[in-house]
Amino acid sequence: MDISSDGTSDVKAKQKEEAFIKVLGAGCTKCNELENNVREALKELNINDEIEHITDFVQxxxxxxxxxxxxxxxxxxxxxxxxxxxxxxxxxxxxxxxxL
Structure with missing residues (x-):
């Protein structure tokens, strides 16, 4: 197993790159609150993944x-x-x- 310069394995880095997070909702208070809770959780876990907020009801x-x-x-x-x-x-x- 190869170790990257930051001390993580290539496997871990690859898994982290593939992680994709979405919040689904129209943009109401509850949807925004969930998105905020996810952002705080990611920050606490030192994960830099982006969050996509999908508001289109067809999607x-x-x-x-x-x-x-x-x-x-x-x-x-x-x-x-x-x-x-x-x-x-x-x-x-x-x-x-x-x-994690």
């Missing part, structure tokens, strides 16, 4: 989501219909991304 429906806000990690809906806390986001991230 949202393509994920099978009918109740927003929703959180999508790597094309997988991990939460929908409620605002989860920063702590809950961290728990989900750790569960979904074994490299």
């Amino acid at each position: 949202i429906a393509s994920y099978g989501v009918m109740s927003t806000p929703a959180l999508v990690l790597d094309k997988k809906v991990v939460c929908y219909g409620k605002v989860i806390s920063k702590k809950e986001v961290i728990e989900i991230l750790k569960r979904e991304y074994e490299w």
Whole structure:
């Protein structure tokens, strides 16, 4: 296993590059609150991934989501219909991304 200059393995770096986070919702208070909680969780975990906030209902429906806000990690809906806390986001991230 190759180690990069920052001390992480290439596998870990590759997994981190592939991570993609989306918040689905019209931009209402609850959707924005979820996005903020995700940003805080990423900051706490020192993850620099960008968050895409999707407001188009056709795109949202393509994920099978009918109740927003929703959180999508790597094309997988991990939460929908409620605002989860920063702590809950961290728990989900750790569960979904074994490299954390």
